[in-house]
Amino acid sequence: MDTLPLYVRDNSESGLLTLFRQQEAAKRFGVTIADVEEVALVRGILPARYQRNRRTISVADQLALFRSHVAIVGCGGLGGYIIEELARLGVGKLTVIDPDSFEEHNLNRQILSTVANIGVPKVLVAAERIRSINPAVQVTTHESRLSGDNGAFLLNKCSVVVDALDSIPGRRTLAQVCIEEGVPLVHGSIAGWYGYVTTRLPSAGTFQGMFNGAVSSKGVEQEYGNPSFTPALVASLQAAEVCKLLLGKGRPLIGRSLMIDLLDMEIQELAIQE
Amino acid sequence: MTVTVKLFASFRTDRFDIKIDNYPDDTTVGDIVNSLGIPLKEVGIMMLNRRHTRVDQLLKDGDIIALFPLLGGG
Secondary structure (H helix, E strand, O other), X not given: OOOHHHHHHHOOEXXXXXHHHHHHHHHHHOOOHHHHHHHHHHOOOEEHHHHHHOOOOOHHHHHHHHOOEEEEEOOOHHHHHHHHHHHHHOOXXXXXXXXXXXXXXXXXXXXOOOHHHOOOEHHHHXXXXXXXXXXXXXXXXXXXXXXXXXXXHHHOOOOEEEEOOOOHHHHHHHHHHXXXXXXXXXXXXXXXXXXXXXXXXXXXOOOHHHHOXXXXXXXXHHHHOOOOHHHHHXXXXXXXXXXXXXXXXXXOOEOEEEEEEOOOOXXXXXXXXX | OEEEEEEOHHHHOOOXXXXXXXXXXXOEHHHXXXXXXXXXXXXXXXXXXXXXXXXXXXXXXXXXXXXXXXXXXX
């Protein structure tokens, strides 16, 4: 009998299943690319797109990533790169949240912004980008601002949340929702040549130590703006943190934060207390 | 009393990275921030001897404070 598992087994070579075969299988059996990906991974067969991850991410790890759900809150400077990296990594479900549309002043740094999509909602561009990179990833879009009222609904029981917001009150709200939902939060923030990255487990507080109870809604980015390279770097550190949390590997930035200074090329590690 | 002040990121611009200076006995962390012309609302992390501290914390001889700006961009 011709079944999807047999097709996947018979059409893989050296433990790899090509994208072409993955697409063929989806068509033949009337299923999604994601369905084929799961059938392959469960049987220890790696979709060929991930072959260069092999020494870093095993087939079992890839299955764990495929079965994970990450919410990215903010699809701007940080969010764009995080979405790009998590889609390429093969995180199976991504929820992207942002109320805004692209504007001209995003073009200096936001990887998802192009001349052609000025005026287009950021979440729609994000979803299109994810599908074009990795059709095995299921995307949910929310063109809205996360609040205490809608937070639990928007995050929808994801495994990890990424803070890629651009305001202090928004970050505080998100941290509070993550505590209530019991989900880890990977925080990143930037201004000019500088950035912070840290990871908060739900048992920790809401960034009081980091923001000193600040009354400002914005930081020094108001004065310094954000160039192209700072979000790319901080977002990559956040994506690495997400990967580690999902796989239970390495030593995430729990109880400590990194402060990155690209002008003096220094990285400080700070102990975090609530 | 002698206090070591370490500045990070944008706070270094037109100031210094590290400076050891003499201050009156009743100086607080906030007094030093003010004396450097740094608006308090721009301060993100304030550390005293590698632990988080507050604006009204009184300093003692030999203390080391570190000031990091508030970064909120994304």
